[in-house]
Amino acid sequence: MIWSRAKLSPEVRLLLDGERLIEVLPSAARARALSRARAALAAGVATRPIPSRAPSAVRWAAAAGLICAVTVAVGAAAYEVGLRARPTAPLVAQSPGGGLPASHGNARARPVFDLPATPVLGAKQTPSGAIGVRLELRLLEQARAAVAREDFVLAIQLLADHAHRFKRGRLAEEREALRVRALVGLGRRKDARRAAADFEASFPRSPLLSTVSQMLDSAP
Amino acid sequence: MSLDDACLGAFQQELDYVHRSFQRLGVMSFEVDDLTQDLFVALRRSWSEYDPTRPLRPYLFGFAFRIAAAHKRKRRREVAVGIGSEVDDMGPGPDEQLQSKQGRAMVLAALARIPLPRRAVLVMHELDDVPVAEVASVLSIPPFTVYSRLRKARRELQAGIRRLLKKAGGE
Numbered sequence: 001m002i003w004s005r006a007k008l009s010p011e012v013r014l015l016l017d018g019e020r021l022i023e024v025l026p027s028a029a030r031a032r033a034l035s036r037a038r039a040a041l042a043a044g045v046a047t048r049p050i051p052s053r054a055p056s057a058v059r060w061a062a063a064a065g066l067i068c069a070v071t072v073a074v075g076a077a078a079y080e081v082g083l084r085a086r087p088t089a090p091l092v093a094q095s096p097g098g099g100l101p102a103s104h105g106n107a108r109a110r111p112v113f114d115l116p117a118t119p120v121l122g123a124k125q126t127p128s129g130a131i132g133v134r135l136e137l138r139l140l141e142q143a144r145a146a147v148a149r150e151d152f153v154l155a156i157q158l159l160a161d162h163a164h165r166f167k168r169g170r171l172a173e174e175r176e177a178l179r180v181r182a183l184v185g186l187g188r189r190k191d192a193r194r195a196a197a198d199f200e201a202s203f204p205r206s207p208l209l210s211t212v213s214q215m216l217d218s219a220p
Numbered sequence: 221m222s223l224d225d226a227c228l229g230a231f232q233q234e235l236d237y238v239h240r241s242f243q244r245l246g247v248m249s250f251e252v253d254d255l256t257q258d259l260f261v262a263l264r265r266s267w268s269e270y271d272p273t274r275p276l277r278p279y280l281f282g283f284a285f286r287i288a289a290a291h292k293r294k295r296r297r298e299v300a301v302g303i304g305s306e307v308d309d310m311g312p313g314p315d316e317q318l319q320s321k322q323g324r325a326m327v328l329a330a331l332a333r334i335p336l337p338r339r340a341v342l343v344m345h346e347l348d349d350v351p352v353a354e355v356a357s358v359l360s361i362p363p364f365t366v367y368s369r370l371r372k373a374r375r376e377l378q379a380g381i382r383r384l385l386k387k388a389g390g391e
Contacts, residue, residue, distance in 0.1 A: 007371075007374055007375070007378070008346075008374055008377075008378060009378060011381070011385070012377065012378055012381050014323075015323045015324075015326060015327050015381060016327060016346055016347060018320050018323045018324055018327070019244075019323070019324050019327040019328075019347060020347055022236045022237050022240050023236065023240065024236055025235060025236050025239055029239075029253070030235055032253065033235055033253065033256050033257070033260075034228075034231075034232060034235070036253075036257045036260075037228055037231055037257065037260045038228070040257065040260060040261055040264070041224050041228065041264070131294070131295045135248075135295070138250055139250075142250065
């Protein structure tokens, strides 16, 4: 122990000493965790045997086989599509906004106020993309709930957190609209007006523009 | 006392520690509840193998580390919830409570920049006072690796905190 702490400066040790103290959880969080644990016991989930895992060599072989099969299938499909598309669909005929699926555009335009509790993910989305969207949604839902509770300080923090992690996220438009609402709620009219102007500049065709404008009008 | 009761009792007793361990391991605050539940399920499944003569916290931390690592692999990127913003948002204040909170946030922020395997060793040894041999046993790594990770992690922590202090002092 002495050896291991030898190189930590006194101020870092002091900070570490402060972090040693384990804070007591709020009673609601504690009750929730225990209730979930009891429910798991009652459902038998916690005592269900863990499924035995195949040896790693078998798993690697299976994974390699699967990758080969998928590669062949994708290659064949691409070849087939290429053959069909070549005579009828020249590249120049693509729309100027090509590459962005229509569903993506819809997702951007969808106001956060109508978002479902759990995200609906398209089959074509990659797992990381889906997880990213889910994380975005969770953060924005928390921010929206904070706004609904009129806890605007927390809402601003959550929105800043979202902006930090997902600067150009799919829900950036909704985030900026919520920021205007939170700033209005805090009585920071000047900041709210600036945020609204930024919003208009960034999303000139947003369906949320009128909502943002109403938010400013409703400011005290 | 049945296995269920014993396991639930131990879980209840160390619930605060489990929560804090997940935070120290960089789990986002809104995900801690779900991972705590995962930990309970894993703990109950292995409870018959637990040796009650050994300390419980390192045993729990082993679960927390594996669950957090699997979770991190799943989402492929790690974010420490609110940690960065917490440090950024809190200006210096005379209140001791605020200072203590700020200090803790600073430690978490510095920890968040250390890769998970090294961070786990650092947290166990420096914060939970777990001896190196026990850390090696819980994380299933040789003691030499524990020492090596510890050395690097301490350097990273030191540098991280220095950077944060400098930033806080400059604002």
